[in-house]
Amino acid sequence: MLIVERDNHPGGILQQCIHPGFGLKLFKKELTGPEYYTEFVKEAKELGVEFLFDTMVLELADNTLICANGQYGITEVEAGAVVLAMGCRERTRANISIPGTRPAGVYTAGAAQRLMNRQNRMVGKKAVILGSGDIGMIMARRLSLEGAEVVCVVEIMNYLAGLKRNKVQCLDDFGIPLMLSHTVTEIVGKDRVEGVKVAQVDANRRPIPETEQFIECDTLLLSVGLIPENELSRGAKLQMHPVTGGPVVDENMQTTAAGVFAAGNVVHVNDLVDNVSAESATAGRSAARYAKGELKASDTLDVTVGNNVRYVCPAKFSPERGGKVDFYFRVLAPVAGKVEIIARDGDTVLARRVAPYVNPGEMEHLSPDVTGARSLTIEVKEV
Amino acid sequence: MEKKIICTVCPTGCEMTVTGEDGKVTSVVGNTCKRGEVYAASEFSDPVRTLTSTVRVENGAEPLVPVRTEAPVPKRLIPEIMKLVNGITLQAPVAQKTVVLENVLDTGVNVVTTGECD
The missing domain is CATH 3.10.530.10 (CPE0013-like)
Structure with a gap:
């Protein structure tokens, strides 16, 4: 087992996620990011897993990685199976095309998090945060704790993008207002951000000009979504999922290239690291079986996305291999009341569960037994 | 006194209504587990956070x-x-x-x- 890592240390993004909230499902306690990954790094080292740090993978073809490393130069790594775990990248100002000047002081929330939590650099004194995703709210708290003023969190949708508990602990605790159905319409400032213009949006998420107001600040943080980082996957010609932006995988987390598996945020953006770990364990186990020649190739069926479901992961499954499969999915629209989550093969219900509410920011799951199924639809119905 | 409290023990975020006087809780409605009840009592009297x-x-x-x-x-x-x-x-x-x-x-x-x- 070899882990190829572009950073100089294992742990990935969890290194800068110093806040608690990780591991509630898996370890039944509230760990911080560094505490969470330490457990896995320890285990990996004990099992003799090797690491190749400061190394960038440039290309993946036929289970061979072409890597660039300062010490070894261009290096080829041949593998019996490959697991892709590149994670995701933040959407930037350019991705959402915010008009205005281009002053210093505009950061993605994750970049600001790295600067503050790993590099000991403060990003500003008075901030507006665009996007109510978890990283944005967590950075609102972090900035407040370190003495900055967070004027408001602006969210274009009419509902919270992140977890409710983060609103309580990160915004309400510090008296930071959340402006739903609002967006930043312009960035103002010559050398440094001097303020932003914020306007209410209509039902089609278009700014209403007469509601525009100027908010003075020196920093704008963007928490406006994540995109799976898939240059390698596209280069390897893997089938990509049009909704998630990650590779299409089956119930073993195998992509459309035999022997190439994928797990975590590179496949679809997760809100809980515990789910990433569960999915990664499936990918790892399957990759080991493939390398040993034990993973049976089989025809797969596509999961049908039913009522109020945005996407389902895995998007394919094998009825022949069958068994209970954990399907993770997100809803399209929030429902405040009770809903029924159903997995069915035609008219035959394979699994069902009642949930007290659903929210696009919180991933749902269902684990039907798909042995011999002729089709699979996952849907959410109000009850 | 009545207070609306969103539980932060786990990601579910149950919305609870807590009733009580002088920091003492008399009823908790809306929680879906025991941990929520404990959290509601603490949040009602002297809220705590992990820093x-x-x-x-x-x-x-x-x-x-x-x-x-x-x-x-x-x-x-x-x-x-x-x-x-x-x-x-x-x-x-x-x-x-x-x-x-x-x-x-x-x-x-x-x-x-x-x-x-x-």
């Missing part, structure tokens, strides 16, 4: 090491604890679970490192 931050490290591979309170501490003490945390400078190497503030402000809780620095 996480960073501490400066000198002569290390990284300039900072992350820290946390080992257990939740009263929310009202957090600004004071942050001042103490920001006053600390450690010398590398620093191991994980090093106590950097013992029994901080007599809460009975230690502030410890959650990462390490070589």
